[in-house]
Amino acid sequence: MDQQSIATGRLALDDATVQDFTASLRGGVLRPTDEGYDEARKIHNGMIERRPTLIARCAGVADVITSIRFARDQRLLVSVRGGGHSIPGFSVCDGGLMIDLSRMRGVRVDAARETVRAEGGVTWGDFDHETQAFGLATTGGVARPTGIAGLTLGGGHGFLMRKHGLACDNLLSVDLVTAEGHLLTASADEHADLFWGLRGGGGNFGIATSFEYQLHHLGPILGGMLIYPLARAKEIFRIYRDVTSAAPDEVNLIFALATLPDGTQAAGVLGCYAGSVADGERVLGPLRASGPLLADQLGPIPYTALQSIPENFNPPGMRNYWKSDYLTQLSDDAIDLLVEEYPSVPAPYTHVIIEQMGGAVSRIREDDTAVSHRDARYNAAIIGMWAEPAEDERTIGWVRRLWESLRPFTSGGVYVNYQMADEGEDRLRGAYGPEKYERLVALKDKYDPTNLFRLNQNIRPTATV
Ligand SMILES: Cc1cc2nc3c(=O)[nH]c(=O)nc-3n(C[C@H](O)[C@H](O)[C@H](O)COP(=O)(O)OP(=O)(O)OC[C@H]3O[C@@H](n4cnc5c(N)ncnc54)[C@H](O)[C@@H]3O)c2cc1C
Numbered sequence: 105m106d107q108q109s110i111a112t113g114r115l116a117l118d119d120a121t122v123q124d125f126t127a128s129l130r131g132g133v134l135r136p137t138d139e140g141y142d143e144a145r146k147i148h149n150g151m152i153e154r155r156p157t158l159i160a161r162c163a164g165v166a167d168v169i170t171s172i173r174f175a176r177d178q179r180l181l182v183s184v185r186g187g188g189h190s191i192p193g194f195s196v197c198d199g200g201l202m203i204d205l206s207r208m209r210g211v212r213v214d215a216a217r218e219t220v221r222a223e224g225g226v227t228w229g230d231f232d233h234e235t236q237a238f239g240l241a242t243t244g245g246v247a248r249p250t251g252i253a254g255l256t257l258g259g260g261h262g263f264l265m266r267k268h269g270l271a272c273d274n275l276l277s278v279d280l281v282t283a284e285g286h287l288l289t290a291s292a293d294e295h296a297d298l299f300w301g302l303r304g305g306g307g308n309f310g311i312a313t314s315f316e317y318q319l320h321h322l323g324p325i326l327g328g329m330l331i332y333p334l335a336r337a338k339e340i341f342r343i344y345r346d347v348t349s350a351a352p353d354e355v356n357l358i359f360a361l362a363t364l365p366d367g368t369q370a371a372g373v374l375g376c377y378a379g380s381v382a383d384g385e386r387v388l389g390p391l392r393a394s395g396p397l398l399a400d401q402l403g404p405i406p407y408t409a410l411q412s413i414p415e416n417f418n419p420p421g422m423r424n425y426w427k428s429d430y431l432t433q434l435s436d437d438a439i440d441l442l443v444e445e446y447p448s449v450p451a452p453y454t455h456v457i458i459e460q461m462g463g464a465v466s467r468i469r470e471d472d473t474a475v476s477h478r479d480a481r482y483n484a485a486i487i488g489m490w491a492e493p494a495e496d497e498r499t500i501g502w503v504r505r506l507w508e509s510l511r512p513f514t515s516g517g518v519y520v521n522y523q524m525a526d527e528g529e530d531r532l533r534g535a536y537g538p539e540k541y542e543r544l545v546a547l548k549d550k551y552d553p554t555n556l557f558r559l560n561q562n563i564r565p566t567a568t569v
Contacts, residue, residue, distance in 0.1 A: 117178060122158065125174050131163030131207055144204060145196055147185070148249070150421040151496070152193030156183065156202035162225075163207055165279070165287060165313045172311065173285040175201045176556065183559040184311050187227050187251015191424050192525035194307075194559040195254070203311060205253065210314075213238050218319045219276060224253045224312050228262075232408050240319035241407055242274045243267075246358075247414045256315060257306050258521035258561070259475045261483065263376050263410060264322070266463025267353045270475060272303035273468050274318045280310040283556040287313070301547040304474030304536075306520060307560040308544070309551040326384030327376030327410035330391055331399040337361060337371035337443040343390055344373055344458075345434045349481070353463040354379035355387060361446040362417060362455035369447060370398055375460070376410055418489070422453055425488040425500045427507035428522035429514035430480035434458065438513035442484075445506050451490035451499045456506070459483040474544060476537050477517040484510060485522055520561045532561055 126133040134141045135158060144159050157180070160171040175182045181200030188195050188206065196202055205225035211234040213220045218240060222231055229248030235241050243264040245255045252271070260271020268274060277291035278299065290299040301309055332340050344359045351357075357375035364370055373391055377384025381404045392400060431438065442456055461480045470478055488503035490496075518527070518535050533541045541563070548555070548565040555565050 117157070121178070125158070125160075125170075128170050128174075129160060129162070129167045131161040131167050134159040134161060144206075145202065146421075147188035147190065147193060147195050148418075148420050149191050149193055149424040150491075151423040151425070152196060154193065154196045154198040156197050157199050159202045159204050161204050161207055165281065168203065168205070168281045168311050168313055169285045169287065171201065171203045172281055172283065172556070175203075176283070176285070181559075182556055184307055184557065186224055186253030187249065187255070189250045190254055191426050191522070194525075194561075197559060205311075205313075208313070211235075213240065213319070215240070218321075219316060220319055221314050221316045222252055223314045226252045228252060228255070228411065232411050235319055236322070236406065236408050238319075239321055239323060241322040242317045242319050243269060243271045244411075245271070246411060247418055248411055249415060249420065252315060253312055254307065255521060257302060257304075257312065259304050259519060260521075261459055261461075261519065263327075263356045264320070264378055265465050266351075266356050266460065267378050268320055269464040269468055271317075272473060272475065273464070275299075275303060276316040276318055278302050278312050278316070279314045280312050282310045283552040283554065297547060298551060300472075301474050301544055303472075304476070304520070305544050305547065305563065308548055308557055308563045310557065322378060322407055324381070324404050324406055325376045325378050325410065326381045326388065326402065327405050327407070328402040329372055329374045329399070329413060330397055330402050331364070332371045332397055334361075334369045334371055334443075334447070336395065337446075338439060339394070340371050340373070340391070341434075341439040341443060342436075343394060345439070347388065347390055348460045351387065351460070352379075354384070355460070356463075357388075357460050359458040360417075360455055361442060363449070363452035364398075367452065368398070369449075371443075374413060376407075378407075417453070417455060418487075419453075422489045422491060423493070423496065423499075425503055426485060426522055426524065427488075427503050428483065428485040428518055429507070429510070430461070430477045430517045430519065431458070431482040431484050431513055432480065432515050433513075434482055435513055438510065441509055441513075442506075445509065448502070450502050451488070451495060453489035453491075454499060454503070455487050455489070457485050457487065459485070474536065474540055476535065476540055477515060477519070480515055480517070483519055483522075484514065486510075523561055529564075532563075535561070
């Protein structure tokens with residue numbers, strides 16, 4: 105037997121053990137010397153440079169079960185990759201086993217029941233492509249390459265959330281492999297405690313191999329983007345506040361301060377009226393009636409076209425550092441602060457967004473899911489993005505300073521999917537509130553007491569490892 109060993113961060117694996125593991129998976133295993141390894145370990149955030157000892161390229165549920173059992177037997181650190189868009193980089197580990205679901209991309213629409221089952225490696229681009237073929241949709245992330253798994257398990261903001269709730273509010277069931285390697289289904293009727301925690305509690309309790317969602321009819325919508333000179337940003341921000349505060353559930357708009365490809369700083373409003381185009385023109389009219397625009401790209405479009413806009417502002421491989429908090433309201437002072445600070449942004453891809461919350465999100469009872477802060481009217485996210493490592497300190501510093509200045513206007517609660525790894529347990533407790541946090545700890549004790557699934561916004565079990 106070849107005794108060449110592989111460092112795992114915890115112990116060494118001999119070659120035969122790795123070969124046996126590789127042979128037991130339908131999707132195969134990548135080692136650092138294999139072709140494709142570097143591509144497979146890369147995720148959206150270019151700052152994350154980690155090298156797993158092995159990458160399990162799961163092709164289905166059996167591969168996920170085998171990978172979990174192997175990781176437990178060999179006492180390996182585990183990371184789970186869905187769509188690879190975690191900004192803190194939780195989907196890839198240094199040493200250990202990366203359980204990669206990116207080949208599990210099956211989507212099956214049941215048009216009669218208006219439901220869909222989608223595997224754990226599906227992206228929102230895959231999902232919308234398949235569901236819109238039947239004129240159906242549900243709330244999902246606004247950028248096509250983002251994974252349904254991480255996004256849904258953390259809550260799930262998107263353009264349809266005011267009409268249909270968060271992505272996780274549309275879940276009907278989740279197939280999940282536990283830390284012990286058992287497949288179970290969580291729904292309102294089976295493992296209901298787990299189903300509660302999977303709707304907001306992240307990847308803490310197991311690996312979701314597929315998700316079943318409720319779908320809704322959605323035809324062409326009024327959607328797109330309006331771009332204004334930065335000089336009009338304060339005025340447009342206030343119009344945005346007026347339109348969004350009186351809006352029906354069909355309206356979902358993001359306000360942005362961003363830099364255009366030619367270097368011009370600008371304000372923008374991106375979003376949709378998910379209803380009749382004529383009604384949308386009337387409701388969103390004030391946003392274009394008031395004066396000169398740099399670009400008017402708002403019109404009747406397919407939902408999939410709207411979903412393809414934000415990725416232009418979020419290219420893969422850029423270095424990312426985000427700070428975020430929910431806002432109880434959008435005051436004049438908060439508006440003035442953001443508009444006055446944006447011109448000093450050190451990196452052109454860095455942008456600030458305000459997401460409009462409310463509607464159906466706030467009508468779902470706080471106790472129904474692990475998601476908190478459902479009463480927030482808006483969410484602010486400062487999206488630091490740049491290319492060069494030499495710019496890390498300057499851009500991260502700018503993002504942090506702006507976020508600190510914004511604190512008087514925020515609720516103090518963060519959306520877990522926008523939380524960074526450096527924010528600490530207090531912020532995580534604040535994200536859920538003390539009672540929900542304790543309920544999540546109890547679930548962790550029940551489903552993952554050894555904290556196998558720790559690379560996420562980690563809820564630590566009582567007997568923390
Ligand atoms: C460009 C961009 C756009 C975004 N847009 C939105 C948006 O519109 N709305 C929104 O709400 N959020 C958005 N986000 C944030 C997004 O919700 C999170 O980054 C989310 O974690 C991404 O999920 P993923 O599967 O792509 O990520 P991954 O990095 O693969 O995983 C994220 C976390 O989930 C865990 N995980 C992944 N798959 C599984 C699984 N199958 N079972 C159990 N755990 C799993 C991972 O271990 C990790 O902890 C965006 C992020 C980016 C970078």
